[in-house]
Amino acid sequence: MKLKGKISLAILIIISFLSVTAHYITKYEPNAINLDCIKTAPGAEHLMGTDNKGRDIFSRILYGGRISIGIALTAAIFSMSIGLIAGVISGYYGGIIDTSIMSFVDFILSFPSLLLAIAISILFPPGIYTVIIAIVAVGWAPFARIIRGYVLTIKESTYIEAAKAIGCSNIRILLKHIIPQCIPLLIVMTGIKMGGYIITEASLSFLGLGAQPPMATWGSMVSAGRIYIASAPWIVFIPGFMIAVTAFCFNILGDELRDKYRIEIK
Amino acid sequence: MFKKILIFILILIGVTFVTFSITKALPGDPVLNLVGERAQPEVIDKLRKELGINKDVFSQYFSYVKLLARGEFGRSYYTNRKVFDDLLKKFPNTLMLSLTAMIIAVPSGMFLGFICAWKKDKWIDKLFSFITLMGLSIPVFWGGLVIMLLFSLKFKLFPPSGTGNFKFIFLPALTLSIPAMSMLSRVTKTTLIDIFGMPYINTARSKGISEIKVNLIHVTKNALIPIITVIGLDFASYINGAVLTETIFGWDGIGRFIMEGILKRDYPVIMGCVIIGTFAFVIINTLVDLIYHFIDPRVSMYEIKG
Numbered sequence: 001m002k003l004k005g006k007i008s009l010a011i012l013i014i015i016s017f018l019s020v021t022a023h024y025i026t027k028y029e030p031n032a033i034n035l036d037c038i039k040t041a042p043g044a045e046h047l048m049g050t051d052n053k054g055r056d057i058f059s060r061i062l063y064g065g066r067i068s069i070g071i072a073l074t075a076a077i078f079s080m081s082i083g084l085i086a087g088v089i090s091g092y093y094g095g096i097i098d099t100s101i102m103s104f105v106d107f108i109l110s111f112p113s114l115l116l117a118i119a120i121s122i123l124f125p126p127g128i129y130t131v132i133i134a135i136v137a138v139g140w141a142p143f144a145r146i147i148r149g150y151v152l153t154i155k156e157s158t159y160i161e162a163a164k165a166i167g168c169s170n171i172r173i174l175l176k177h178i179i180p181q182c183i184p185l186l187i188v189m190t191g192i193k194m195g196g197y198i199i200t201e202a203s204l205s206f207l208g209l210g211a212q213p214p215m216a217t218w219g220s221m222v223s224a225g226r227i228y229i230a231s232a233p234w235i236v237f238i239p240g241f242m243i244a245v246t247a248f249c250f251n252i253l254g255d256e257l258r259d260k261y262r263i264e265i266k
Numbered sequence: 267m268f269k270k271i272l273i274f275i276l277i278l279i280g281v282t283f284v285t286f287s288i289t290k291a292l293p294g295d296p297v298l299n300l301v302g303e304r305a306q307p308e309v310i311d312k313l314r315k316e317l318g319i320n321k322d323v324f325s326q327y328f329s330y331v332k333l334l335a336r337g338e339f340g341r342s343y344y345t346n347r348k349v350f351d352d353l354l355k356k357f358p359n360t361l362m363l364s365l366t367a368m369i370i371a372v373p374s375g376m377f378l379g380f381i382c383a384w385k386k387d388k389w390i391d392k393l394f395s396f397i398t399l400m401g402l403s404i405p406v407f408w409g410g411l412v413i414m415l416l417f418s419l420k421f422k423l424f425p426p427s428g429t430g431n432f433k434f435i436f437l438p439a440l441t442l443s444i445p446a447m448s449m450l451s452r453v454t455k456t457t458l459i460d461i462f463g464m465p466y467i468n469t470a471r472s473k474g475i476s477e478i479k480v481n482l483i484h485v486t487k488n489a490l491i492p493i494i495t496v497i498g499l500d501f502a503s504y505i506n507g508a509v510l511t512e513t514i515f516g517w518d519g520i521g522r523f524i525m526e527g528i529l530k531r532d533y534p535v536i537m538g539c540v541i542i543g544t545f546a547f548v549i550i551n552t553l554v555d556l557i558y559h560f561i562d563p564r565v566s567m568y569e570i571k572g
Contacts, residue, residue, distance in 0.1 A: 103272075103273065103276070106273055107273055107276055107277060107280065110273060110277065110548070110551060111277060111544065111547075112505040112506055112543060112544065112547050113506060114505070114506035114509055115505065115506075115509075115539075115540050115543045115544055115547075118509075118524065118528065118536065118540060119281075119284050119285070119288070119536075119537075119540050121528075122288050122533060122536060122537070123287075123288060195402075195403060199403070199405050202405050202407075202408075203405060203406070203407065203506075203510060206405070206407050206510065207509070207510075207513075207525060207528055208528055208529060209528065219405070219407075222405075222407060222408055222411065223407075226411055226514070229411055229414065229415055229419070230419050233415055236408070236411050236415075237411075237412070237415075240405060240407075240408030240411065240412070241408075243405050243408060244400075244403055244404045244405065244408065247402075247403040247404075247405070248399065248400055248403035248404075250403075251399050251402060251403050252399065255399065
């Protein structure tokens with residue numbers, strides 16, 4: 001791994017670690033309103049300043065990081081699983097099943113994702129689960145397409161033929177021989193996609209479709225703070241910066257994975 | 267080609283079906299949701315007949331689509347104006363914003379990509395690659411706020427928000443163009459690097475054609491086709507981005523309209539925007555495919571990845 005990748009990984013580990021242990025790191029409650037110190041600039045007392053309600057931004061960033069990264073990870077796991085199942089079935093069985101699944105994938109991919117997410121969010125009340133559903137509804141499709149292509153190539157290998165020859169059932173071949181082969185590819189793809197999930201989560205939170213107040217997420221912090229951009233720019237700047245740094249580190253990692261494994265992903 | 271049109275139709279059916287089920291799922295009378303509670307009783311009765319509330323779901327759906335085709339998108343819960351009229355007024359603004367963003371993004375993205383491919387692995391390539399990756403990582407809404415903070419609040423070069431002429435459009439268009447530019451630059455780079463390795467480029471060089479001519483005629487011509495596809499297919503990112511950018515800069519387009527709709531839970535507005543946005547997107551996507559087919563008849567339509 002190149003130096004860039006190592007640094008990115010280190011930053012991501014630090015951000016995740018701080019978020020998970022937020023409880024021990026900051027003495028401020030993320031949602032504790034303190035009207036005595038509204039819009040304090042970053043300083044020794046409040047590392048990243050306070051917002052319009054006197055809440056400590058540093059602790060909101062840490063607690064918000066749990067939600068932002070947590071949602072991205074959960075969405076990745078679900079997208080990966082659904083994409084794996086759809087892709088494997090599509091590639092292995094072929095024929096009409098393949099055509100219908102892949103047409104559906106094309107359908108999903110040729111849809112502006114944010115509009116789809118907004119449509120979904122009308123059906124479900126806004127919140128963490130809605131964001132996850134909205135991301136997964138689009139996110140599984142590229143996984144399915146890549147996995148299908150991969151299964152098509154390994155389906156013809158000798159060891160699959162051998163497994164068939166000794167009478168393995170289709171289910172056994174899929175579970176024992178094909179799916180384990182797909183795992184490394186899945187992990188690489190997840191790495192590539194994570195940056196995008198972080199941004200999507202932030203965008204949905206920004207639009208008010210994500211976790212509801214007073215719960216902090218990075219996207220909703222930017223959204224809530226944007227009317228104070230002239231008087232207290234740090235309220236907007238810091239959470240947005242966190243989103244950008246996290247997404248950037250994931251994207252660097254993703255790029256390195258892509259170069260290393262030579263995967264072409266749209 | 268056939269498959270593309272099939273998907274085109276599927277998407278239109280899918281979108282209208284989703285919005286239809288939302289109309290059904292919303293509390294209250296779907297007819298009242300469509301025309302608003304202050305409509306005249308005769309209108310309500312007529313619509314109720316047209317929608318066929320008593321008939322089965324499918325005929326209800328067809329009547330719904332017929333209503334949509336007539337521009338009957340319902341009325342906003344708050345302003346009681348016809349959503350369709352507002353959409354007609356706001357859509358050109360969004361289109362103008364997207365086009366301006368495209369005018370910024372396309373040349374600069376291609377230029378950056380060209381430099382990166384030409385000076386591959388030199389420091390300038392590394393620098394530009396770093397910048398474009400950053401462009402893809404910065405959330406549009408935050409990038410917009412930072413740009414606003416710098417250009418309009420600090421240096422007071424441009425107005426921070428509003429709809430209007432060049433002065434107003436520049437900042438939102440710049441914001442919107444950043445991710446598109448970054449994407450395009452990366453695609454241009456990989457495309458060009460592939461082409462540099464092609465045998466016909468070697469042939470051209472060994473024939474003694476000057477470096478500039480090789481680049482201009484042989485490389486550029488062959489690179490244009492995939493790049494044009496990306497420009498067109500990237501239109502989704504403009505639509506996604508417009509929702510966020512317009513909100514920040516107070517640009518009076520469908521993006522801000524949908525955001526206001528979300529905040530007020532004004533369902534007819536949200537659904538109208540989703541339908542119009544998707545239609546626009548799908549139509550442009552199909553047009554790009556047609557253009558692509560026209561430019562390069564060698565390629566069958568099946569090979570284009572949507």
